[in-house]
Each structure stands twice: as structure tokens, then as C-alpha cells.
Amino acid sequence: MEVGKSVPRVDAFDKVTGRARYADDLCPRPVLEAKILHSTIANGWVKSMDISRAQALPGVVKVLTCFDVPAHQYPTPGHPWSVEEAHQDVSDRKLLNRRVRIYGDDIAAVVAQDALTAQRALELIQVEYETYPPLLTPEQAMADGVKPLHEEFPGNVLKRHVSEIPMPESDFKCAGDVLSFPGYHQFHGHYETQQVQHCHLENPVSWAYVEGGRITVVTSTQIPHIVRRVVGQALGIPWGSVRILKPYIGGGFGNKQEVLYEPLNAWLCTQVGGRTVRLDLSREETFQNTRSRHPISFDVRAAVDGDGFLMARECIAVSNQGGYASHGHAIVSNAVTGFRQTYLDQLAHRSEAWTVYTNIASPGAMRGYGIPQCNFACECMMDDIALQFGLDPYQFRYQNLMPPGYVDPLNGITCHSTGARECLEKGREFIDWDRLRREYQGQSGPVRRGVGMAVFSYKTGVWPISLETSSARVVLNQDGTVQLQLGATEIGQGGDTVFSQMAAQAIGIPTEDVHIVSTQDTDTAPFDTGAYASRQTYVTGHAIKKAGLLFREKVLAYARELLKRPGELDIRGREVVDAASGEGLLTLAELASEAFYSLDHCVHITAEATSQCKENTFSFGCCFAEIEVDIPVGKIKVLNIVNVHDSGRLINPKLAEAQVHGGMSMGLGYALSEEMKYDPKTGRLLNGNLLDYKLPTALDHPELHALFVETDDPSGPFGNKSLGEPPAIPVAAAVRNALLHATGVAVNTLPLSPQRLLEAFRKGGLL
């Protein structure tokens, strides 16, 4: 079995020795450098621009402004294209924008012979603005009389949708905006999450050149095939005339699931005669001009019966979209869907989701895609309900969990397998829940301890909301090893390693005999939409399995031709064997040598297959956290923390554990310290750098514990389910609930920073 083994990462050696080549390492030097002029207002218009001094600067090749770009707008998110216009993404930006919608909006660009000259030229451009007050919250943006950010959306509401679901076997009808459930315990809560940034190590960087009349962009992206399409859309050229190369990337976490600067880079290249142009974003630009996690406010209601069963819930979520649509309404929509899914409502569920344009830096996809936000709301609510009605938070959750076979009433996604209960049991035992819940009850004094928990469920891929499709190609080498070529991307998560294991498993050879083609070249790589939605091991896994089995069949057919013997054949290790006796008949190296060089029948054995995935499944998990809080200092110290995951069968347990560690780290930053802050007067991001933005380091963390409950999901290619995003989801609510346990104070807004805790403790009478 190659699947299920903790084989070392195929890219480990190159990455730890610094030998792995990232986009910028591949860029020829010297090269033309592009720099972007960012607006110094958050809301308004560019009235005019004087570029004469910039143009005159020696070394400047070209200055281009928002007055020069093509008139049409294009969308940026990394979604599969839809042939139906109604399902296409919002096209709300140009390559450079006259209408300024965020502080630092892209209004001009300089291409120069070196970066310093380009930077100096930017400083010589004079801009005249028409300025409006910055609108930083949905409330401000939806107020009467404000100017719309996009004329297509006069009230600044990108979208609002309502879902009212009577549960099967229930004759309950939703009535109006507020649920009314006479005879049940009623709960109402309000929770708010903050805006945080991915903080991947590698800032966005790309370089573009024209070759053969077509444009190539080498870029740090999670979604090369989607970048190809969006560059085509943005430049108004056929998609086939764009080529994207995606080498190793230094993290993405969803930020590189969007096509942000590749179109501008490509266009600038075309404006200087197709010469190679490099566009390298600074950390500050990455904060201000790329994506982040949406701040979402949740208004939630619930009705619970006397036995502690959830009867109905309502979730009204308002998402602050910033200046550009990015993934549009999809993320808050996913948030209210996720709010619905972990637990079963017996009677009814209502949700309402709003996406509102404002002038903050536009959020987009970030690990969890709305679920970390709704999980905070949902799991805080579960503890608050338990506290209010005297239920045990563990038992209350446990008894309301989605049952096996659950089918989501709106999208039909089915719970094919669940280890949720076992995850809870394992976590409870690991953290010693019962003892700590008792021990930490009723403390006094300035330093107190508590234990909290949170549960989540997570889908696997995007079907049936959107298309799920992937292709894989397997090529025989002369020595009997194979090449595995995919459109799916390694983005640091270990994808290449588990893909190699899957191919090895399907073919029947050792993983080390699978050489994966890590760089995606859209000219030759099989099509795949890329790394997002924790989809690749599931959706691409199916394609790898299909191509691997097809390849195996072709190899065995050729072996039958060579061996001319009766009986079933099999591939084991590096040999073709008699399936019954296991006797080795022919090494794959010998077979390959014949296949390549036979004067009689030469054939280059390859297999390529598309798998369209029309299935989805839920993974589950939970976090248990034990904390200590220093009340006068407002500081939480996490003493012990564990995530327990049911991601189906693990392809590589060691890599799965590493994936969980990374997610937990991200969850702790989300819980305790990270937040993007704006100057309310100007709308300027105040802490868009790694000094002022409080990203936790390894030293800020306790030992991170990852446990698994392996289920064998029947819909997964190898029994596996989503794992990439889930680990980040439950941490913040678990810590917040531990704080509630320790202090009795419910802090409903993230992050649980000292300032916020002090205010809450003061309000709660602890200080």
C-alpha cells in the first residue's frame, strides 16, 4: 500500500536546501521592472494625472495610467468558468481604475529598466482626485445618500439572499425575518469576526513575455488554468493565446486562488512590445492590494427543546466585501451554508446573507472560505446556549451532530461517512475534558484557567455549487518509472507527494518510481482548476486513480503481448507478475525498454483521463483548548490544544499532521492577535506589514497536537475527504469558549486581543 504511508515529501530536500525554484528564481535578469502607483485616497475618482516628469526620467520605458487601459471590466476570483452568464463572476474592475475604491487602489503603472527607477518615476506622477469619505463598514456603505462604489450596485449591496428551509418531515413554515418558536428555549446572539491576512511567505510575483505571438506569464498562483482564462478576459484576447507557468510557490492559503496582478503584468508586457516585464509586490502591497479573510458579522437565533435538541436556527450574516467583488457573494453564502451544516435542525433553518461593498482592502478566499467565520458564530452560540439553558456544551453538541446519511436540503450534499462523534470522544479524552471542566469551575483571582471546545464540518470541493473536474496524465519512462503530470498544484501543502502516492497505488508501483511534474504549464498540463476548497486529494485524486488504472491496463496489455502466456497478470513493485502465484515475469524496466525500442511493436505508453466529480462529502473535526488568562493583563496563554480530524482515510499521515499543525497555528493567530486595522478618517490600512500586524510565531504557540479518526469514505478516490482547510476552522471558538469557561465572560468579537479582553472584563465586572 503506497496510500496511507508517511513517505517523505517529494520536494523536501529541494525546499530545505533552498534549491527549489520559485517564480522569481526563474526570472531572467536584467529585466524590465514594473511598479504600480497606488491611490492616496480610499474613495473617489482620479480627475487627472500628470505623467510628464515620470516619462522624462532616464530609464523609464513606459508610463501607463487608468486613462489608458481597455474599457472593459473583468472578474478576478479563482472559480471555474461557467457557460451560463448568471453564474459568472462579477466583472467589476479594470486593469487600472479611475474610480478609486480602496486606499491604495491601482491607478497607474511604470515600466522601467530597473526597480529603483520605476519607484522614482512613481513619485514624479502627480494625481488630482475627487475625494469622498471612506466607507469602512457595511452600515456606512449602506447609509442613505452615499456614492455607490460601482454604478451597477447603487446601494453598495453586491448581493443579498435568503434561504428558508422547512426540514423534511416537518410542517413548520418559516415566517418572515424572525423565527418564532413558541414553546422552545429561545436564544439570540451576535458575533463578529475580523479581517485577517494570509501572510504567506512569498508575496505575489510574476513575469510576463510575448513569444510566438502569445503571452506567457510565470506566476506564483494556486490556479494556473484559471489565470490563463482571466488574463484572456482581462486583455480581451483568446484564452488559447495565453500561457501560464506555475512553479513552486511559497504559500497561498487562498490568496493565490485569485487572479490579481497577472493580467496587469501581461498587459504591461504587451505595451512594451512584448519584452519581459517583472512585477513583484511588496509585503505592504500584499496586505493592501491582495486578499484577506472577510470580516463578517452574524446575528443568530436558535430554538432548543427541553432535551437540548436544536429545533431551528437563523443566521443573518453581513460580509464586508471591500472595494472589489473578488469571490463575490460566494464566501458569505458558504458561511451561512456552513452554519447550517454541522448540526441538525429538527424543524427549520433560515439564513440571510449580505455582501456589501465598502472601501476596505477587498477580502477574498482564505483557508476555510467563510467557515472559520461562521464556525466562530456557531460554536460560540453553542456554548452560550449551553450556558444559558444549563446544558453540558460537550453533550449538547454531541447529541445534535449531523447523522450519517444526512442530506443537505438545499444542495443535496450527503454525509457519506462521519467520524464526528469519535473525534469528539478522542478530543475529550485527550484534553481530560470532564476533569478540567469540573476543576476550573468557579475560580477567582487574577489568573484563571478554562477549557473549551468547538466542532466543525467541512465540504470537500465545490460540487454541486460549481464544476468539479480534473485530468491526469501518466507517462512511462525508459527505466520503468513514470511521470505523473497534473494541472493540480503543489502550493506547499504536500500535494505532489500525495498525488505521487495515489498514482503509485493505482498503478501498483513504489511511490519513488513516480516522478511528478511539479510545474504546471497550461500549454501541456492536463486541465485542473487548481488548489482550493480542499478539493485536490478528492477531485484530482479521482483523476489520478482513473489515469493510473488506465495506464496499468495498457502496461499489462503490452506485457501480455510480450509474454504470450495464459493467466492473469499484475503489477507489483517493479515487476509484472503472475497474479495467482506472484511469480515475477518481467521487470517494468524490461517492459519499458521493449515498448520504446522494439523493432516489432514500439509504443510509448501513456494514459490521460478526465474525471468529472459529481459528488461531495463532509469531513469533520473538533478542537479542544485549555487556556490560562491573566485578567489584569488581558492575555490568554494556551496551555494545551488538540485538533481531532475525520478526513476519511489519510493518504500520508505525517503530512496530514503537518497540515493540521499549520492550520492550528493560523487558527491561534485568528483567535488571539491578528486583525487588519484602518484609519477611519482616510481609510488607510494602518498595520499592513509584518511588524505591526500581529502574526504569531512558532514561539508564541504551545505544542500543537493533531489526532485523527480515520473513516473510509465511499465517495473518496482512496476513502479520503477534505483536510487542507479544516484545521484552521475550530481553533478560535474553542479558545473563546475556554475563556468563557475560565471567566464567565463571553467575548463575541475576534480577535481576543488584550485590549478587547480588558474592555470585556471591565464590562463584565472582573476589573
Place this chain on the structure above:
Amino acid sequence: MEVGKSVPRVDAFDKVTGRARYADDLCPRPVLEAKILHSTIANGWVKSMDISRAQALPGVVKVLTCFDVPAHQYPTPGHPWSVEEAHQDVSDRKLLNRRVRIYGDDIAAVVAQDALTAQRALELIQVEYETYPPLLTPEQAMADGVKPLHEEFPGNVLKRHVSEIPMPESDFKCAGDVLSFPGYHQFHGHYETQQVQHCHLENPVSWAYVEGGRITVVTSTQIPHIVRRVVGQALGIPWGSVRILKPYIGGGFGNKQEVLYEPLNAWLCTQVGGRTVRLDLSREETFQNTRSRHPISFDVRAAVDGDGFLMARECIAVSNQGGYASHGHAIVSNAVTGFRQTYLDQLAHRSEAWTVYTNIASPGAMRGYGIPQCNFACECMMDDIALQFGLDPYQFRYQNLMPPGYVDPLNGITCHSTGARECLEKGREFIDWDRLRREYQGQSGPVRRGVGMAVFSYKTGVWPISLETSSARVVLNQDGTVQLQLGATEIGQGGDTVFSQMAAQAIGIPTEDVHIVSTQDTDTAPFDTGAYASRQTYVTGHAIKKAGLLFREKVLAYARELLKRPGELDIRGREVVDAASGEGLLTLAELASEAFYSLDHCVHITAEATSQCKENTFSFGCCFAEIEVDIPVGKIKVLNIVNVHDSGRLINPKLAEAQVHGGMSMGLGYALSEEMKYDPKTGRLLNGNLLDYKLPTALDHPELHALFVETDDPSGPFGNKSLGEPPAIPVAAAVRNALLHATGVAVNTLPLSPQRLLEAFRKGGLL
């Protein structure tokens, strides 16, 4: 029809604007630079080497010598691998060699932080040699008592083989070494060709790095998949752990059909921890250490009947192989085969071929692969026979030409189509042969004119001597265009353009909708042995046709699924149409959009196919040249020259014409001025640079005329036959025969340089 159209080269714009990326353009800088220490003797041993001073030089990373390299030997020629050991190439060199076999042999290498430091380090290495006299000719090398260059070949004879063929329907038996034909005219002649170099614009350059535990070499080669194998052999590692990238190359002409410095580059890289190492050969190294065209001497006999029909011929060819086997015996073997093939011998044919190791720079493959040499011998002989027995050289050739349906008695290659007679007629008319032959008869005075001709035939690919196989892959793009991916290589000859036309033709779309993947990456490119033997339009053409038709079927199958209508469908232009009415039903862009993004049935349409070619065919042609010779100056001026070719159906007439122009230019240099010369005392190459080596320039040439006779060869994928090499073949003999016509002096050794002409004229009594 896309085939047959003179579409512009797909790489024209990039190449003329300097934008095309060659191997060195892609190399990251700064990079470790390797330089090679070459021996200062031609024959002997390295007894010892002191590298201490070189190692101590700041900036030197590594010094490696012939005492450090792996002990095993490896072969270098670009032949398909054979699974039978007897058919494998001669393994007669190590990465660096203690046994010195040419002046400038590779004996050590330095890797340093920059090229200058590497060069300085070379100068600090002290070498002690055991020196033997240089053996520059086969006669010297085969003399008694000389030291063998390779201990496996004690007499320095790499191979000798004899073929004695009684013709079908003849009971004539060859007897012994000399043909004896009582009753027929007997002819005996001796002809010699010189050593010349390809002089491609781009010298060999490569760079290598280790990634993922595998070694990648980016290199200027004609044969990426063969380089992969030979690097594996040379380093003693599995072939699948080697990756070769082949970008645009600046010419090859057969010199890059050999794996010369990629193995050393790869090995040096592994010796510095896998860091990137660049190895860039100078022009001087290219002359001395890469390949050239073999000097071959021919002893020929013929028997002709009273009606001017060839009864029998004998050809004894001795090839000077230099220090290393390179293509081994294959080239002289091809020469004697070629000598046999243009004309029909009624009774018998005998040939004897020798390959002898000497100490000259080792020749290898060069445009024509032995045929320019044998053609000079054969076509001089034809004129000499005509002169001796009072035949008209045109008529004598015409009546002896290989007839349609001719089958070579030794290898079975069949004449499927021939336009040879029409070529002769067309050339005769163009040059005004009859008038000029008359007019220039019996001139006197110092400046005289003459007209001469030569005919050739040429095989297409290497079957059945060796394996012929090729694969092609076609991938649908989102906009309905396609990618064409091949292992076959563009080497400046226009391959990418004609491949695109062929794919377009097979699929039914415009050529501009075929985007060819020009760079071969052996990790993903379909397998193909590469550019040599004028094979690609023929062998790869079959693979393209097969993959194109398969792709077309898949597209039409998907169209049927979408359209759900009766009747045959066809692809025309950019549309799927009703085959009967021609009515457009669906654009390919619409079809592609559905195929990629359908929520119902999504499939990424690609097609990949292997074509093993078990056929061969003859192309034909001739050259007619009118010259003026200044006898006292010994200088020939070509007044008018035309090549007429039957290469079957022309895929791209304009490119075919360009191919002929290039070949004629090469032929003129071969005829008149080019020759590699050695110091007999040291064996040092005296003119290994573009100043002293007399390569003609455009200004040295007359207007070059190219005419075609299009036949439709039934074995060719699109009726086409070989064209790449043929144009260089007949020029030298045509010019020499014109000189014979002008002066009555038969010069039997190339080149027809002033010095040689003066000697000949003096001997012939003209001076």
C-alpha cells in the same frame, strides 16, 4: 488545404526580433561556470596532473580530472537505443579521458564562480603526458606497430564490412576484391572528400541542475530524448532520473545529433552538490571537440556496356573516424549504400567500407550522413566514365536511373515514387544544358566556362537500419484552438511550422489555430528520437496525422453528443459542420467551452498516439552548375546554379525553398573552400575558427535557384519525402563536373580551392 501552403514560419517574428529564447538565454545568472582542460598532445596518456594551484585559486569550487571520473565508458551518437547489444553504439569514451586521442582531448574540468576564474584555474593545472606521434590518416593509423587508440580495437580499425550483391535475374557472382567483367568497358577512379564543420551559429551550450533528486540539463540539442538516455548511461543512473529541456537552437546540421557535453555538464553538477553549472563551448572548442563531416576516400570501379548501361560497380570507402567512434561505422556504411542506390546496376554491386580510428578531431553526423561524400565519388565517376567512353553525361545518368518500384537488394528500401527524370529534365532546361555544353566545348585562354551536373537519391529516415518511432499529442484549448506537443524538434529547419500545418490538415482547422509547444521537456513531451536523417516530416508526420485524426474523432464524438442530430459531421475552419451541406452547427470555441465547463459532461479533449514507421522511400534531385574558372588564379566563380528536388509533396513550398537554399550554400562551401587542416607534427587543428576556416558568406554566393518536382509518395503521411539533408548533396560534384567541362581537368579531391586547382592545372598542362 493547410498542407501545401506557404504559411509564414511560426517562429519567424521571435527569431528576427531576437526574442526567441535559446538555451543560454534561459540560464539563471549568476551561475557556476565550468571550463574544460584540453590536452596539448594528440596521442598519448595523461601520466599525472597537479591541480593544487588551481584548487587554491579563490572562486574555484571544484577541480576534477580524468583520474576522478566513473570508470565505465559510454556511447555518444544520436541513434535510437537498441535492446540488442550487437546493435548498440560503441562505448569508447569516459567523461574525461586519461588516454588522449585527439589534440584537445578533455582531460580535466574546473567549476568556478565565474568563467574568468575557471579559465585562470585551467592555466594553473600542470599535466605530465606520455606522448605518441599523431596518426592523422587511416594509412598511418593502420601501419604496423602503432599504438591502438582504443585497446578494444588493436589495429585501429573500428569496423570493416563487405557487401557483394548479385542483382536479381543475374547469375553473375562477385569474385574476390576486384570486379572482373570481361566484355564491358572498365572504369577505375579514386576520389577523396575532406573534413568540414557544420558551423552552426550557436555553439553547444548547456546548464544542469539537480531538482527532486533528478538531474535536469537544458541544452542545445537536436535529440532531447536521446540525450536523456546517454546522460543516464554516462553517469550510470536510471534514465528516468534525467530530464532534458530543449529550447530553440541556433542550428545543428547533425552536430547536435550527438550527446557530447551534456553528460560532463550533468556530472559536474552532481559533483558540486547539484548546484546549477553552465558549460559553454567556444567556437574553437566547437571545431576541435565536437563533430564534423568525415573525410572519406573512395576507390571505385565500374563496368559499362556498349549502350552506356551500368553493369556493375564497386566502391571501397575508407573513412577517417578520428579519436572517437561517434556514429561508428554507420556513416561510411551509409556512404557505400548511397553509392549503390541512385543508379541501377544490371549485374552486380560490391562495396567495402572501413572505419579507422585516427587522431584527428572525431567526425560524426553532418547533413547527408555519408551521402555528400559518396555522391562526390559517384557523380565524378559518372562524368569521368562519360568522358572516357564518349557518352553524354546527362543521357548516361538519365538512362541508368533507379526505376520506379526499385527495391534495394540489401535493405529492401523501395522506390515508391520518383520524379528523378523530371528533375533532370527541369534542371537541364533551366540551365540551358544542351546549348552550354556545346558552347563551352573546346575553349582556350585563361578564363573558361563550363556546365556540370550531379544527381542524387536520398532515403527518408533510418528504417529498416534502425528504429523509427514517434509520438504526438494534441490538446484542446478553451478557445477551440489546439496545442500540438511533440518530441520532434525545431532546429531552425522550420519543423514547427510544417508540423503545425500537418496537425491543422489532419484535424481540419486553420494552421494559425495550432499552437505548437516548441520546447521539448523529456518529462512531458511525447517520445521522438529527434531531428536527423531527414526523418521528421515523414516519421513524425505519420504520428501527427494519427494523433490529429484521433483528436478529430474525439471532437466530433463530443459534437454529436451536444448536437443530437442525425447525419455526418465534419470540422471545417473553426466550425463543426454538417458534412453533407456544409452548414455550420457549432464553433469549436463553443464546443471547447462546453467540454471544459459543462456541469453535465465535462471532458478535456486530448489525443496522443505513437506511430512506428516501418517504411522508407527515396527522394531525388539534381544540381546543375555553370561556372567560370580563372586558371592562373585557380579561382572558380559559380555563374548560375540550380537544385531541382523531388521530395514528394511539399508541406510548405516557401520553407522548402529556404531549406534548399541553405543546403546549396553548404554544398558550395564543401565544393570550393572549406577544409579542416592539421599540423602533421602535433596533430593540432590549424584553422578551427571562423577566421581561418573558409566558410562562404552570402556575398560569396551567386543567386541560388531551387526548383521542385512534386510527386505524391504513397508511403509519406502527406505524400512527402525527405528534404532536410538532400540540398547539400549534389552541389560539389556538379561544380567539379563543370570544372571538368571547362578545362578537361578532373580534380578528384575536395575542396576545389585555389591551391588545389593550381596544382591540378599545372599537372594537367594548363599552367
